[in-house]
Amino acid sequence: MSHFDPEKHSCLGSAIHSWDPRAKIVSLLVLIFAIALAGSILPALAGLCVSISLVLISRIPLAHVAGFMKWPVIFLLPLALFLPFTTEGDCLYSFQFLSVSRQGLFFSLLYLTRGVAAALLALLIVGTAPFTVTIKALQEMGLPASLTQIFLFAYRYVFLLNEEFSIMSRSLQCKGFVRRSDLKTARTLAMAFAMLLIRSYERSLAVYNAMLSRGYRGDIPIPGRNGLAASDLFKSLLVLGAAFSIMAK
Amino acid sequence: MKAIEAINLVFSYPDGTRALEGASFSIDSGESVALLGPNGSGKSTLLLHLNGILRGQGTVRIMGREITEDNLSWVRSQVGMVFQDPDDQLFMPTLEEDVSFGPRNMGLSEAAVQEAVSWALRSTGLVDLEAKSPHHLSFGQRKRAAVATVLSMRPPVMVLDEPTSNLDPRSKREVATLIRSLQEKGTTIITATHDANLVPYMADRVLLLDRKIVADGDVRQILCRRNLMKGLGLEMPLLADLFERLREEKIYSGATPFAADIAAKEIIDLLK
């Protein structure tokens, strides 16, 4: 399977990894918020620098970071390319009917910086602790238990569906199925999709039975954690300090 | 004491398939029993009755207590169930969390949980993989992981549905040895399997199932009966097949060996 696994480097030993997940989530969310609100380019760039430094501190391999950033960048880029041409303002450069405005360029740059910085921080939140630890931290901060379980199993099911789907398409190929744009293809795909739903329904029933067999009575046991240490607070203070100075600009 | 008692189990799936037609048997505490039967003979269906996941007509008693709606959670603390398909069994993000799921539900202390988990992982040869996601393990590893998730709960009764299918030869042997060592510690075990060669290594008694129990007896008594086994489309263990042929030819008259070293000795004696 070639899918991206955000947890792949969740067990490294960096300062970010050892940060208490509750303190980490709150501080990084505040920082994301501060960067998202930055109204001018300098604080946004400062935010980007802070994000990049944090990623470097976390020691997550850059290839992994690039694999993750691919998606937000694909999502951000079209808009960032459009903005300079479509925003009205002082003309910087014009070519036939296209003209680049200074305000447009400014917005585009601001938008890209903020987006990339926020995505990097998001990677730090999900990528520096095992998924259950993050979820458990959210639960401790007040997320309802039913929601935590939905997250937990949704996460498991994304992989499961992905796997069932690739198994199914592999077996379709082995049986000589070629995708065309005709009715037969549509029929086959529709049936495969319906089978996928039925299979995942029956699978979830079986998994539920397995959970009952192992004493499941409505909540997922995740081990507890100790209180915050001084180092956790110190790291949070640093990040929150950065967040507030970005906001103050 | 009887650990498991099943009386006249009848079960049909919603689509009308009749999977069990009056299966009855009982298993004493501390016994290890193999459940043999061709594909579709109802092995998995039968096993799912033993901790109340499926309930049709008939009665199941665990440690003398009949399974009812009210004692299901007690029953499940007594009967550990390893499913045929490991993907049904593994659902937590990491192997370690999956294996600790049961013990944590039982309310054990964190130290006891850790001890149970590391013992279960060691027993199944998965120690190095505890941090991995179960969905990234190989099929054979997932199969062993499924066993570990139940092992960690140390239930007095274990129900294993084809724990050795798709395993490499060494892992098969290890699972058989594990079953034996659990039995020595007093666990009652019932194992559905197609590995006739492995049965003598893990069980003392065999149940043959074809929607009902068609034969029940000592391993030697059942596995050496060619007509019975052949009638169900099952294979005899290779050595049993060979020595029964020699017996039919009136060349051999001793006890049927199941292990290669004993068989070799018998053959050398015959050649002398």
Ligand SMILES: Nc1ncnc2c1ncn2[C@@H]1O[C@H](COP(=O)(O)OP(=O)(O)OP(=O)(O)O)[C@@H](O)[C@H]1O
């Ligand atoms: N969910 C289901 N719905 C309908 N029929 C089913 C279902 N599961 C099993 N069956 C049918 O019930 C019968 C017994 O199935 P079961 O899985 O118990 O057999 P088995 O002895 O475990 O076979 P195998 O050796 O292949 O694992 C089969 O005929 C099968 O087709």
Ligand SMILES: [Mg+2]
């Ligand atoms: Mg089966």
